Amino acid sequence: MAKTGILIETENNGVKETSLGVMAAAAGTEIHALVMDGDAAAARETLAAHGAAVVVDMAAGKTVQSPDQAAAALAAAAKEYGLTAILGTASAIGKDIFARAAALMGQPLASDILGLDLEQRTVKKSHFSGKTLATLRLDADIFLCTVRPNLFEPAQAQAEGALAAFDPGVADAGGVKVLEVKKGDADTLDLTEAPVVVTGGRAVNAAENFAMLDACAAKLGAAVGASRAAVDAGFANHAMQVGQTGKTVSPRLYIACGVSGAVQHFAGMKTSKVIVAINEDKDAPIFAKCDYGIVGDIFEVVPRLTEKL
Amino acid sequence: MKIFVCVKHVPDTAATIKVAGEAGYEEGGVKFVSNPYDEFGIEEAVKTVEKNGGEVVILTVGKAGAAATMRGAMAMGAHRGILVKTDTQFLDPALTAQALKAAMDQDGLGDMVFTGKGSVDSESFQTQYCLAAALGVPVANEVSALSLGEGKAVAEQETGGGDKQVLELSLPCVIGATKGLNEPRYPKFPDIMKAKKKELREIDIADLGIDLSQGRICLETLEIVPERSGAKMLEGDTDAQIAELVRILREDEKVI
Numbered sequence: 001m002a003k004t005g006i007l008i009e010t011e012n013n014g015v016k017e018t019s020l021g022v023m024a025a026a027a028g029t030e031i032h033a034l035v036m037d038g039d040a041a042a043a044r045e046t047l048a049a050h051g052a053a054v055v056v057d058m059a060a061g062k063t064v065q066s067p068d069q070a071a072a073a074l075a076a077a078a079k080e081y082g083l084t085a086i087l088g089t090a091s092a093i094g095k096d097i098f099a100r101a102a103a104l105m106g107q108p109l110a111s112d113i114l115g116l117d118l119e120q121r122t123v124k125k126s127h128f129s130g131k132t133l134a135t136l137r138l139d140a141d142i143f144l145c146t147v148r149p150n151l152f153e154p155a156q157a158q159a160e161g162a163l164a165a166f167d168p169g170v171a172d173a174g175g176v177k178v179l180e181v182k183k184g185d186a187d188t189l190d191l192t193e194a195p196v197v198v199t200g201g202r203a204v205n206a207a208e209n210f211a212m213l214d215a216c217a218a219k220l221g222a223a224v225g226a227s228r229a230a231v232d233a234g235f236a237n238h239a240m241q242v243g244q245t246g247k248t249v250s251p252r253l254y255i256a257c258g259v260s261g262a263v264q265h266f267a268g269m270k271t272s273k274v275i276v277a278i279n280e281d282k283d284a285p286i287f288a289k290c291d292y293g294i295v296g297d298i299f300e301v302v303p304r305l306t307e308k309l
Numbered sequence: 310m311k312i313f314v315c316v317k318h319v320p321d322t323a324a325t326i327k328v329a330g331e332a333g334y335e336e337g338g339v340k341f342v343s344n345p346y347d348e349f350g351i352e353e354a355v356k357t358v359e360k361n362g363g364e365v366v367i368l369t370v371g372k373a374g375a376a377a378t379m380r381g382a383m384a385m386g387a388h389r390g391i392l393v394k395t396d397t398q399f400l401d402p403a404l405t406a407q408a409l410k411a412a413m414d415q416d417g418l419g420d421m422v423f424t425g426k427g428s429v430d431s432e433s434f435q436t437q438y439c440l441a442a443a444l445g446v447p448v449a450n451e452v453s454a455l456s457l458g459e460g461k462a463v464a465e466q467e468t469g470g471g472d473k474q475v476l477e478l479s480l481p482c483v484i485g486a487t488k489g490l491n492e493p494r495y496p497k498f499p500d501i502m503k504a505k506k507k508e509l510r511e512i513d514i515a516d517l518g519i520d521l522s523q524g525r526i527c528l529e530t531l532e533i534v535p536e537r538s539g540a541k542m543l544e545g546d547t548d549a550q551i552a553e554l555v556r557i558l559r560e561d562e563k564v565i
Contacts (some may be wrong), residue, residue: 067476068447092468096450099435104440108403108525111427111434122529128326129429131531132334139525175447177477179463184471192469196565220565238453238489239467243347244322244429245488253564263323269428270534275560276554277540292557293540295552301547308555309565 002118004029005056005077006046007088007097010038018089018193020154022147023050025087027157029118032081034058035039036070041163048161050154055191056081060165068174071100076168078142085118090146091192098146108138110145112248114271118143121147127243129267148271149193150250154236184239192222197269202229203258203280203298210236212302213257219309225249227259243268258298259291261286278302310363312354314383315409315440317344318375319430332528333398336374343378346425348385348493349486353455354423355386356491361457364388366416370395370408383504385497390507391416395514399431401503401524406439411517413444420480421462426451426487433526441483449476453489476537 004026009016023031033052035043040057047055056077058064064073074086074097086101088094090112095113102109110116114133115124121143127134136146191197198217200210210224226236228243242249244264254272259265261277261284269275275290278301287293294301312436320326320334321342327335343351354365365392367382369375370451379390393408400408427434434450437462441448454465462478467489478484496504514521558565 054372074322083430092451092466095434099438099450100448101434103438108401110433110526112432120387125432125532126534127318127431128334129322129432131326131534132328133534134332134431135527135530137529139527173480176449176478178474178476179477181468182475184475188471190470228367239471241488253558255561265323274537274558274564275537276558287540287542289537290540292554293542294547295542296547296550300490304547305551305554307549 001030002085003032003081004085005032005034005081005083005086006119007074007086007094007160008033008035008043009091009094010035010043010091013039013042013216015043016089016193017154017195018091018149020050021152022087022089023052023118024155025147025152026085026118027051027155029085031159032056032083034066034074034077036073043165044161046154048064048159049156051157051159052157052161054081055161055163057163057165059170060167063168063170064241065151066173066176066178067096068100068176069170070097071104074101075105076170077166080166083142085143088146088147089193091190092144098144102144105142107140107142107144110136112148113145114148114151118147129263130270148194148250149246150252151271157273161248189223191223191225191242192247194249195251196220196222197225197242197249197251198222198255198257199225199227199259200236200257201227201259202233204230204235207235212299216302216306216309220253227265230253256286256290257302259286260284310358310361310422311352311417312349312358312363313368313413313419313422314347314354314363314365314382314387315422315424316347316351316367316378317425317426317428318371318378319344319370322429328533332531334531336359341374341378343381344425344428344488346427346487349488349490350423350425350484351382351385351387352491352493353486357457359386366391366419368409368412369393370400370405370514372396380504381496381511383507384408384501385494387502388507390509392509392511393514393517394511395521397521400530402433402436403439404519404521404524405436406443407520409440410443410519411519415517418481422439422481422483424483424485426485437483437485444483446481446483447478448466448483448485449478450485451485451487453487455484455490
């Protein structure tokens, strides 16, 4: 059976849901869960329940401290375990490590894919900001790709989950050194990986009014995003921007509050499963391209929606 | 300092894309612009040279029409341009990187290279990494703040959930720029006129020894993604609309 490596991402000593989703995308192959940023032993049970034949403790050697070392560690794991594919999450960190690894290994890479066929070595991915879907075939010895978060649902598939310690032996840090990691607010969900996103547009009208969306998001376990108009007006910071020149999200539920729905906004949220729009303007372009619409003042609708959740 | 900025000539995000054949698109009637992320790289390079002296060279791999985008970059303050010409609509990122490196080798290596964090046409997010690997220099992507010191650059990037990471890179290095790094300037009319007279050298990609048959990412098909057909508008007073929405999300869609 083909062996697939999955770069697992953890948070607060648990495996991220998005990583479990990536494992589901590799069903039918012998999965090696590669744990580099957390406690592999603590994650073992969860990973085994989601199909990991082997759980590799990549931090065993504690040598990985820079993004280039992380990439070199992936390359070393591919060699050690005879992996013919390595998949990861298209998070900021995941995309960066995979691009470094692909360049280092001299392999083609498909970033932020929407679908894949491991046997045919093809992927589906967005071109032109989600307006077209491309099918790419990778002529790869080791098939590398990052998967858009939340596109694959985690699936139970009990496997052995044998724990293996692996020291990738990457002493040379390369030319990039991590000086500092500035932790944001611990309660802030990662926008790109959140299962539900509530976004505010220009109609939010002031930075302090985002508290109304925060309250709604808290009830839904959602992250809060902002349209470019809201960011440019200074109501929200750029880290919250959804769309072109911001982040791409693909939650199961996207609620756009007072967002007009420019093409550039859709580029960042089009693959969401269900899109709801609340807007005072019944002719707002967003209503033409979403699933459910409420015409109304967000300051009236959102608090009442929050109450009902 | 000599700074290269790699700029891609891409269809405007608002343009309607029509598929042509199995894996191409019609270019007629499509407005082309500078890849939006590249503009942050151009601005940063121009600002850096305004402060430290030196020159900014725009480097593009693309069709003849890309010259218009390069003139726009020169109107922002870049000094000259090199266009590596190819007729391919989608070039393998590794080959693009090879072409960029070959052009740099020919022109003389720079102290820094800027790119955008990715391009909005093929969205493959890797050319800058392939280029850095080919040049044997460090790379940081999605850079939203940058400062230069003696022989080094300090770059800040967002890593999700409000977290940021600060990286130190030895120079020369490749920086993939994104929003937040600066506010790209709008060229004034005299700058646009001046840019028309700046040097723009063209090289055929074949003359750089790039073998286009060596690509390892093959675009097999390109299909239009159908838009959603329009929202189901909820009816009744606000409370009735909200009740119905919550019911749909819970019972029909099962997303909350």
